[in-house]
Amino acid sequence: MKTKVYIDGQSGTTGLQIYDRIGAREDLELLRIAEEKRHDPEERKKYLNAADIVFLCLPDDGAREAVSMIENPHVRVIDASTAHRTAEGWTYGFPEYSPEQRTAIANSRRVANPGCHATGFISVTAPLVRMGILPEDYPVTCYSLTGYSGGGKKMIAEYEQTDRGPRLASPGIYGLSLKHKHVPEMQKMTGLAFPPVFLPVVDDYYKGMATTILLQNRLLKNTPTAEQICARLQEYYQKEHFVRVLPFGEGRKTIYANTLAGTNRLEILVHGHEDQTCVTALFDNLGKGASGAAVQNMNIMLGLDETVGLE
Incomplete structure (x- = not known):
């Protein structure tokens, strides 16, 4: 049946x-x-x-x-x-x-x-908290780049109109109240003691998302390097089908937010050095998001x- x-x-x-x-x-x-x-x-x-x-x-x-x-x-x-x-x-x-x-x-x-932004944030932040690397009271900041399809039919129509002005050709920073509707789930599911400072950005492409957190390694437990953080995340997700952590600093000088558009995959990329780390979740806001x-x-x-x- x-x-x-x-x-x-x-x-x-x-x-x-x-x-x-x-x-x-x-x-x-x-x-x-x-x-x-x-x-x-x-x-x-x-x-x-x-x-x-x-x-x-x-x-x-x-x-x-x-x-x-x-x-x-x-x-x-x-x-x-x-x-x-x-x-x-x-x-x-x-x-x-x-x-x-x-x-x-x-x-x-x-x-x-x-939520789409929450998916990216939780995927990179929750494991670090759960593994004891990121303290629960760490002052986390995050920005997240999304295609305009995330805004639904109204935003799609606005971006795809033939007579639109030049304003929409550039990235748009929104959620400036810092109270985006995804923040409650972002805090709850990561176990953070305080809400993250979160800023979303919409840009002139249809779909795809890149959500990034930036870390000062000296404030993390045992002051790990960026490469060590990458290794721990690889261990955390090693059995997952849709989520993959790429080798540290793998061959990308630039991360393009629409790379995984049309898939249900989420890739985590870790870059940085001994003192600072950036961790990015790359996925489709309409797919895994x-x-x-x-x-x-x-x-x-x-x-x-x-x-x-x-x-």
Whole structure:
């Protein structure tokens, strides 16, 4: 029997990307609501309760509303919004965090898909805290470069208009309040005592992300070199399929943020010297940073090889 899947928010950027990844799979039956009834509460409720797996690709309030409509106790939910990422009763959907996290996802009925910037930050920061290299009270700073698809349909339309001005041809620094919506999950999932100082940057390319933290090695436990930090991260992720730590300083004088666009892979690059280190997570903001991660979580929840449909 095929697994019934419903995407609530099927016409948004994330929803369309999920559909692209699973639409042709023979092990799944995709439930498709009529376009004219997407906002009909009763029709949505019917689909939400008929599925085995529901993807929520909605604004936060819409995601909370959708969850409240689900009465069937067998329905399992993967929420791509920010609404439940730090909520009690929800499992954070970053399986590479630890073997225990992957098991928790497999057994969960409510999984919160990570934010794109948060995925990059957690992938490079959480292991350093968990291994005791990065003190919990370290004053972490982070910047993250993303393609404009991360802003959804409105931003995509703005960047792709034919008569746009020259302003959009240059990087745009935003989130200047330093209270970006991903910061709560970034702090919680890394175990930091204080929120990181986080600054996102959007640029004139469609998709791809590079998230970087900068470290003063003298403030780390046992003052490791950048090369030693790289080796420890390689040990941490050595058994993972989608996350790979490249050899120290491997042949890149420049990191291009769209290098892994179109994949579900995440590469970690470590550069620096004895006194200072930069660690960068390189991935696709629509892949491992959103829709690809959601499909990976679904595969885990269904007891499948988590690479199905993502190679």
